[in-house]
Amino acid sequence: MENKIWLSSPHMGSNELEYVKKAFETNWIAPLGPFVDKFESDLAKITGVNNVAALSSGTSALHLALILLGVAENDIVLCQSMTFSASANPIKYQKATPVFIDSEYETWNICPKSLKEAILKYIGLGKKPKAIIVVDLYGMPAKFNEIIELSNEYQIPIIEDAAEALGSTYFGKACGSFGAFSILSFNGNKIITTSSGGALLSNNEDSIKEARNLATQARDHAPHYQHSKVGYNYRLSNVLAGIGIGQLEVLGERVKMRRRNFEFYKNAFSNIPGISFLDEPEGFYSNRWLTCILVDSKNTNGIRSEDLRLALDKENIESRPLWKPMHLQPVFSDTDFVGGDVCEQLFNNGLCLPSGSNLNEVDLKRVVRVIEQKFKYVY
């Protein structure tokens, strides 16, 4: 059996280990320290957002964003349905009520029309939504002009889940800078990783100070341990922040290689009818965290995305269906959904191809060959 090709595996640069060693040498083995501070200021520079709190995960960042926006029991939070469950779970941590919104076909992200419909519906019910969670799926920015306009018109803050989109831009502005709060993730499969980690970003300095406080058990100013609020243990380790600093040094190269993957697959499959890609609309720049294809089985003689996944799996190549929409998940089965069947169709016909920045041309050709082979008998 040939070596395993992973969907998206960690890819260390040359300096990460040095920073980790330095953390050991200086004994900064704690959820605070000079690397945490530097990682935060590096992230601020890259995204153009003034204040960043480095945290233990993207999920904890989303949780704190909801808390800081005052989301509490029975509040309505609108959330893109097509996403990873981590976007929605923190709504439940707050005992609030998620309402899921369909996607549109140009970015696969939250559909501004359905979003508006949901806002009006819940305002009509006397339950104005408390927040809108927008995701930059697979690195593709959402349609922020339209979404921000709605956010302003109805005065509902945006939480931007940019967990997959570090290095992406929208009309020249970095993903991670569009929400009242935005979040990033540095989990093992993301475009850069600290093994696990995340960040909360905002231009509101007081909010990020409060986030750091909540993330370290919400201690009051006192020599003893005194608390007037419920706190969390959500800070990032200084050791892991060292990895993050090294990873940020190579972010540009990582984006370049992920975008190369996309171009490689797109060229390779250009003459297979029924396979399509998510192109960048004018002004959108995706880090191409994952390259995804849609398989239209009406034009492939019945071959479906799942057939391709199984064929790849047989050759020791990992691929994966697109995110299963939240409104179709058993855990959210009692939840309202606004929209049509766009994200359901995407889920039914989509496939994420191996997309790591550490794949070489031999790996990519192996993936392409398996898929070509599958179509060989069709055309």
Ligand SMILES: *Cc1c(COP(=O)(O)O)cnc(C)c1O
């Ligand atoms: C990975 C991811 C998260 C969660 O980040 P963690 O760091 O794993 O907690 C949230 N939202 C999306 C869209 C993600 O892909």
